Amino acid sequence: MAELVVALDFPDTDSALALARQLRGVVPWCKVGMELFCLAGPAVLTRLREMGFHVFLDLKFYDIPNTVAQAVRAAAQSGAELLTIHTQGGERMCREAVAAAAACERPPLVFGVTVLTSFGPGQMPGITKPPADFAGELAGMADSWQLDGIVCSGQEAAAVKGRHPRLRCLCPGIRPASASADDQCRIMTPAAAVAAGADYLVVGRPITRAADPLAAAHAILDEMHTC
Ligand code: C5P
DSSP, X not given: OOEEEEEOOOSSHHHHHHHHHHHTTTOOEEEEOHHHHHHHTTHHHHHHHHTTOEEEEEEEEOSOHHHHHHHHHHHHHTTOSEEEEEGGGHHHHHHHHHXXXXXXXXXXXXXXXXXXXXXXXXXXXXXXXXHHHHHHHHHHHHHHTTOSEEEOOHHHHHHHHHHOTTSEEEEOOBOOTXXXXXXXXXXXXXXXXXXXXXXXXXXXXXXXXXXXXHHHHHHHHHHHXXX
């Protein structure tokens, strides 16, 4: 059963926690990204855990292997249960991140970003192949490097799950049929992403900017569960 993750992309802690209060007990996961983490720091992860959420820290680490391994340890100590690294950081970086996570007291899941869902064909610097092909190649590497999962578009999930059934797929770029794509490019509806085999659906603005965020979350959950 796919799980819903709400992306708490807010410019202040109070707004993020106010939304979390509305969604507690309804949406199982909160995602803390760069904006909120830079403002609020690790304390916001603790607050969300105390509210009963699973916490995903989405800082997309990309650095030399030692630096990333240390960051993974720090993220786990801060309460992250799932975190992201860039698969393009390469084999040594990815394997050291996985090893660092495994050695933690509460090992977080480590997911590798493949091709950001904001990229369309020809938009990724230096990459001429279609995003889906490149995401598929990176998924194969993530599988062989023992990552727990990958971040990809729902449009790529079926192919990835077909070739790499062990890998979990976390899919941003989720848009209900009537919603704006915003800056996302490779989008999918909640129902289509679930049908494609996505394990986690990440939704930000269609919930956070809705007039009634709780109703928007319920509508997405209903769509996910009727698949
Ligand atoms: O508002 P929206 O639903 O587009 O938010 C998507 C969230 O998922 C954002 O927080 C963004 O940083 C994150 N994300 C993404 N694409 C990726 C990885 C993460 O959109 N490949």
